[in-house]
Amino acid sequence: MLLSSPTDTALIEADSPISKHVETHEMVMQDNVMRMRQIPKIDLPAGQTVELKPGSYHIMFINLKAQVQEGSDIPMTLTFEDVNGVRQTISITAPARPLASAPHSNHHQKH
Ligand SMILES: [Cu+2]
Known part of the structure; x- marks a missing residue:
């Protein structure tokens, strides 16, 4: 999904009937591992296109109501x-993408 705005704006909330919670996430490099974390908003600088995609900013559905x-x-x-x-609210549809290889939290067993 590509987002752009003529003025400085931020995506502050996402909602969908398919899941209980919808969060905005970003990927960050931490200890040489890509992890995702929840962020309160996604900034959209004026005139700049921000891409939401796997491995970058994305919208995450938590507790899906159906497959x-x-x-x-x-x-x-x-x-x-x-x-x-x-504030401005826009209704859209966007294609669902798999997570790729980015687990939410790492549960490595270390000796
Ligand atoms: Cu995520």
Whole structure:
């Protein structure tokens, strides 16, 4: 999903009927391992296109209400807030993508 805005804006909330919770995440390198973490918002600098994709910023569905097929279109509502605090809500659909190899938390057994 590609997001761009003519003014400084941020994606502050995502919601979808397919899951209980929807979070915005980013990938960060930590101890040479890519991990994801929840972020409160995704900044959209004026005129710049920000891409949401596996391995980068993404929207994560927590506690899915039903099985989701890869590639199926997921309806969701995105809430944006600009620098003046003005909010705008947009309804979209976006294709579901697999996680790739990015576990949420690492549970390595170490000796
Ligand atoms: Cu995630």
